[in-house]
Structure formats: structure tokens, C-alpha cells
Amino acid sequence: VSQPCRVDLDVTQKRLFFLIEGGPGLLRGTYTAMLWARAGLLYKIVPDSLDFILSFGGGTSMRSEPWTSFVMGNAILNVHAGSAYLAGGLGFSTKEQTSRKGGIDLVGEVGVDLFKVNSSVGSIFFELRAPVLTSDRSFEKHHKLLLGFRYIF
Numbered sequence: 001v002s003q004p005c006r007v008d009l010d011v012t013q014k015r016l017f018f019l020i021e022g023g024p025g026l027l028r029g030t031y032t033a034m035l036w037a038r039a040g041l042l043y044k045i046v047p048d049s050l051d052f053i054l055s056f057g058g059g060t061s062m063r064s065e066p067w068t069s070f071v072m073g074n075a076i077l078n079v080h081a082g083s084a085y086l087a088g089g090l091g092f093s094t095k096e097q098t099s100r101k102g103g104i105d106l107v108g109e110v111g112v113d114l115f116k117v118n119s120s121v122g123s124i125f126f127e128l129r130a131p132v133l134t135s136d137r138s139f140e141k142h143h144k145l146l147l148g149f150r151y152i153f
Helices: none
Strands: 016-027 032-046 050-061 070-081 084-093 103-117 120-131 144-152
Touching: 016 050, 032 070, 032 144, 070 103, 084 120
Parallel strands: none
Antiparallel strands: 016 032, 016 144, 032 050, 050 070, 070 084, 084 103, 103 120, 120 144
């Protein structure tokens, strides 16, 4: 003889994702063209509303001396409004010219999700990196403008 049985299942959304991002950009000084790429993690603090992104990668200038390859990283909060988002936080950049210094950057992003397939998302964004103002890293000579594509999986 069998008795009916009931089983309760809790279904949770995936919250931790990998990401890759990259694209072209401009380095201030003479607005020199560059290419950059980063990899990282995205954690959905509040799904579809608030994310934390931690990414790290490098960039290279399209010119030679005094420009050089450099490394940059971000720790940002990403706030969604539908498919559009704003992000802000802190970053770090090593020197992109042999005569410059690296340091802490303020990072701001504006973007839009282009597609969602299952749990993967592709988006395009614009990023402004401004140095935390010090006597040796002025905004005029040390900011970066980046156009990027981000793939979250």
C-alpha cells in the first residue's frame, strides 16, 4: 500500500557569473587609441536591480614610445533600470606612459543590455576612468574613455 507524498523544492536563481569584456578606447594626453580586455566576476546582490562587478585586465596603446601596455581593474556597483544600467566605483590603473604614474581611478559606466539568452547577457557600455586627483595625476592628462562589450555567462 502506498501513501501520497509531498516534496517541497526551493528554486534559487544563479547569482555568481563570469564575465569577459573588451573594446577600443582613448588615453588622454593626446587622445591616443588603445585596445583593452578584462575578465572578472559579477555577483547579483538584488537580481535584475543591483550587481557587484570585479574585473581585471590589460590594455595596450596603438602608438609606441612613450606609450606602453598597462593593467587596470575595477570594483563597481551596477544599478539596472530595465535593460539600461549605470555603474560606479573604484578602479586601479598602472602607468600607460613611461613618464607617468599609476594610481586609483573613479570609474563610471553607462550601458544597455543587448540580449539575454538563458542566464547569459551581452551588453554594450561606455566607461569613463578619472584619476583620483593628486598633484602628479591630473584629470586633463590621465583620464580614459572606453567603449566596451561585456558578455556575462
